Amino acid sequence: MIRLLRGCWRARWNVLRLLIAAFLLWCVTIDTGARLARLQFAAMPEVDPIPEIARLRNAGRFGESLMLIDAAIDTQPPAVQRDRLIAEREKTTREQESWLRRLRDVGIGAATGGAGSEPGAMSLEMLVGAIATDMLIVGDIRDLVIQSARFVAGDDVDPLIVALSGVGLATTLAPAADWAPAVLKAARRMGAMSASLAETITKAAKSGSTATITRVCEDAGALAKSSSPGAAARLIRLADTPEDLARLSRFVAREGKAGAAALHATQEAGAAAIKHADELRTLGRLDEAASLDALVIKAAAKGERGRSWLRAGAYRTLIKPHPIVGLIKSVYKGHAAAVVQQLLERLDPRAWWLIPLLAAWTLVETGLLLRRLVTSGAHPGNPDQVRATRLHAA
Numbered sequence: 001m002i003r004l005l006r007g008c009w010r011a012r013w014n015v016l017r018l019l020i021a022a023f024l025l026w027c028v029t030i031d032t033g034a035r036l037a038r039l040q041f042a043a044m045p046e047v048d049p050i051p052e053i054a055r056l057r058n059a060g061r062f063g064e065s066l067m068l069i070d071a072a073i074d075t076q077p078p079a080v081q082r083d084r085l086i087a088e089r090e091k092t093t094r095e096q097e098s099w100l101r102r103l104r105d106v107g108i109g110a111a112t113g114g115a116g117s118e119p120g121a122m123s124l125e126m127l128v129g130a131i132a133t134d135m136l137i138v139g140d141i142r143d144l145v146i147q148s149a150r151f152v153a154g155d156d157v158d159p160l161i162v163a164l165s166g167v168g169l170a171t172t173l174a175p176a177a178d179w180a181p182a183v184l185k186a187a188r189r190m191g192a193m194s195a196s197l198a199e200t201i202t203k204a205a206k207s208g209s210t211a212t213i214t215r216v217c218e219d220a221g222a223l224a225k226s227s228s229p230g231a232a233a234r235l236i237r238l239a240d241t242p243e244d245l246a247r248l249s250r251f252v253a254r255e256g257k258a259g260a261a262a263l264h265a266t267q268e269a270g271a272a273a274i275k276h277a278d279e280l281r282t283l284g285r286l287d288e289a290a291s292l293d294a295l296v297i298k299a300a301a302k303g304e305r306g307r308s309w310l311r312a313g314a315y316r317t318l319i320k321p322h323p324i325v326g327l328i329k330s331v332y333k334g335h336a337a338a339v340v341q342q343l344l345e346r347l348d349p350r351a352w353w354l355i356p357l358l359a360a361w362t363l364v365e366t367g368l369l370l371r372r373l374v375t376s377g378a379h380p381g382n383p384d385q386v387r388a389t390r391l392h393a394a
Contacts, residue, residue, distance in 0.1 A: 011372040018365035025358040027324060027344075028351060035348050037317045040309075042348075047303030052265075053088050062096040063228030064264065071261035075301075160188050160198045180221035187220075187233040196240045216242050219249040226252040227260030235263055238271040247271075247278050251293065258297055265300035269311040273299075280319075291319040 008015055049072045056065040069089045073082060184201070187193045197216075204212035219242070224232035226249075235252075239245035251274050252259040263270050273296050280289040295315045299306035309315070325341050347354060 007373045011369055014365060014369040014372055018362065018369055021358060021362040021365050025355070025362050027322075028347065028355055028358060031322055031344055032351075033317045034320065034322070035344075035351055037314055038345060038348055040314070041298075041302075041318070044302040044305045044309070046301045050084060050088060053085075053092070057088075057092045057095060061230055062092055063230040064234075065092045066096075067228050067231055067257050068261050068264070071256075071258045074256075074258055160185075160193075160202050180217035180224070183220050183224050183229055183232050184217070184236070186229070187236040190233055192234050192237040194237060194240045197236070197242070197245065200242060212242060216245060219245045222249045223252055223260075227257060231260055231264065235260065238263065238268060244271070244275070247274055250278075251296075255293065255297060262297045262300035265303065266296060266307045266310055269307045270296050270300070273310050273315065287321065288319040295319070 049068055053065050053068050053072075056062075056068065066089065069085050069092065073085050077085065184193070188198065201213065201216055203209075204216075220232060220236065223235060223245070227235065235248060236245065239248055248263065248271065252263070255262065263274075266273070273292055277289040277292040277296075280286075280292065292315060295318060296310065299310050299315075302309065322341065322344060325344075
């Protein structure tokens with residue numbers, strides 16, 4: 001053992017080169033899974049947002065169309081794409097202003113709240129009229145009268161509309177709070193609210209659980225402010241529980257319109273990924289949670305492929321930090337970890353030749369070290385004898 005240590009000391013530069021080669025090889029090879037996932041994700045082409053923006057505009061969903069335009073402009077696109085987005089904004093704004101003059105459906109919506117319409121067939125004008133009156137006491141009284149008439153006639157009564165109208169009456173003196181029940185009722189009328197969430201709200205109203213109703217209204221209102229009322233009414237369908245709604249609200253509040261646009265594009269897959277990120281935060285893995293939030297935004301730009309990628313859970317490999325990055329973060333709170341991570345990602349396209357090169361270097365250094373150790377060990381005895389033997393051989 002002592003002889004081996006002496007041999008290693010004599011060959012210390014060989015040992016150092018071998019350790020460097022092996023360390024670099026380990027750093028690159030241990031990142032193979034994440035590297036393949038990054039390359040796969042980067043190979044997905046980004047979709048052009050213009051067709052979706054035009055589709056929403058043609059469907060009368062101007063708030064969502066403008067939301068996608070703002071989110072796309074915030075990504076700092078090339079000048080040509082930016083000019084196209086600005087042109088789409090101008091076109092959408094013109095049609096929206098023209099739409100605002102369509103008073104007939106607005107009047108119908110204000111008078112009926114959309115009663116009698118098919119769940120998914122309410123025009124946006126009708127929806128706006130319903131929400132506008134929901135902001136006033138007359139809208140809540142109207143809905144209670146309509147539901148009472150349905151009860152007297154023996155038709156089915158929507159207990160959720162009744163409950164939310166009661167909430168609206170209670171919050172009429174605080175218009176900011178009254179906005180949320182209006183959005184929730186709009187989601188219900190559009191058929192964009194899950195049965196489980198509707199049941200939770202109804203039970204809370206019947207039991208007098210004001211805390212639950214207040215929390216749901218606050219989250220719905222925050223979601224509407226961060227995106228748009230129409231977008232919020234449709235995004236609510238991604239929530240099965242008040243906790244799901246709160247999670248969506250927090251995500252959109254953090255990411256702004258880019259977050260709302262990401263949920264619009266990724267739908268249930270994005271909502272599931274956000275739920276996973278929330279679980280990671282609960283476990284204290286904040287960096288992984290932040291990485292997952294960012295991946296949801298990036299996946300939205302990939303369209304259907306990005307949604308499928310999230311649904312398959314391929315992101316799980318990417319959010320785990322490299323051991324070296326994790327070690328740096330544990331001992332140093334600066335930007336060194338981010339620099340190392342970026343360096344590893346830049347090496348991704350070169351890994352196909354870098355790994356064999358590092359493996360060959362490691363193999364060569366191993367062979368040179370073994371040869372040095374064997375040569376050193378072939379002449380036992382004290383150093384003077386070894387030196388004399390070498391001189392004699394020379």
